[in-house]
Amino acid sequence: MKSNFAVATLFIVGSWLQSGCTKTPEWTLFYYPDADAAPTIPLQVDDIHGYYDTLEQCQRKAQGMKRLSGSSVSHLGLGGYQCGQLCELDDASRLSCKTLSQ
Template identity: 60%
Template sequence: MKLSFAIPRLFFMLGLLFLSACTKTPEWTLFYYPDVSALPAVPLQAEDIHGYYDTLEQCQSKALGMQRLRQGDYMGAGAYQCGHLCGLDDKSVLVCKRLSQ
């Protein structure tokens, strides 16, 4: 009788394990500045975030696509940077471990 309770519990635990393995946090954050031709000197701002990506290549690809869409615009294509492992520091300032283009 104890075995009949152990099998459903085992399947439940395996299900939770598989579900938790499917939730991966993206490591790259796209900062896109549509109205400038060079990267701004101001610190990173949350309103400049335009998505989260698993790889640097995905982040760059999205940014280049956004620039292509804006190339016909009179303001220019904009500028971007991809931040690796971004978050808020103890002073609530947005920081990234690394920035790349």
């Protein structure tokens, strides 16, 4: 009886841990430190600066990066960004996102 309880407990805990580890962030931050706004060129993997669960988290990180880049140069607020929702590589290895926001 004790072994059945132990097996059931391990199964429940294992399932809970596994489900918590498989959630992927929904938002991707594309940050352009040398631009005032996001460029119109296609999205590049090199411009990715993090992954976030919410749009608000992505925007706050980008705004913090803008403040930091502004403190080290004379152009306050330098740095453009985009937050992309559900981004992925397509068959031609191009990045595409469901939506882009700032």
